[in-house]
Amino acid sequence: DSSSEIWIRKEMKKEYAYDYHEVFLRMLNSVDMPKSHWLLKSPFHIFSLNTFLHHYPNALLIMTHRRLDEVLPSWCSLLLAAGDGYFDKSNSISRNRIIKRCCQCLDTEVECIMKFRTSENGKVDQSKKNIFDVTYDNLMKDPIGIVHQIYHYFNLHWSNDMEMAMRKWILENPQGKQGRHTYSLAEFGFNQEDISTRYVDYINLFLSSNN
Secondary structure (H helix, E strand, O other): OOHHHHHHHOOOOOHHHHHHHHHHHHHHHHHOOOOOOOOOOOHHHHHHHHHHHHHOOOOOEEEEEOOHHHHHHHHHHHHHHHOOOOOOOOOHHHHHHHHHHHHHHHHHHHHHHHHHHEOOOOOEOOOOOOEEEEEHHHHHHOHHHHHHHHHHHOOOOOOHHHHHHHHHHHHHOOOOOOOOOOOOOHHHOOOHHHHHHHOHHHHHHHOOOOO
16 A cells, blocks of 8 residues: 555544645635535545544534445445546456455544444444434435434524425436446455445444434
8 A cells, every 4th residue: 555545544643634624624714605604525534533623623523324335336436437547447456456445445434433433332422412423325315304303403593495495406406317326246346244244333333223
């Protein structure tokens, strides 16, 4: 692995990265201030959530949990497509290295989530009230209902106008409008048992039917 990849995946100090992130966000805020709040979306904050919260102590975290047997092949497919111009498709060594790195990165993300979210007894730490958990499946089944729950949980202002705007956007932008991304575990050398065994603790805490 390259040093940059190791730096991203491992819990090395990233204070200076968030110093820059905060300055950049302040610059954006000075020229285009949002009507209510900033909404940041990036899976890479998972690697440094304590540092993130040190810089943004009032942040409200919405953590979406998706089945990892969907996440891993989707990620592999995405990164292989992104690297299409840089390596020979027929070169199995290059392809396998990318797949391996996807798996390593997911391992570290899950490890970071578990460390951040669980207490010493292995249960979800209920003292962190600034976090709302939602499964991807529930979000897709009832997006308006889930957003309503989020606003209620964080005591944010909800309006009928906002709901109408969301419903209009969903109607005009159905899933698959820009095409569908198809993939499977098997095409990357994985199977369901691999995922269930490898990430059993995370699955039981955040993706079981009891949650």
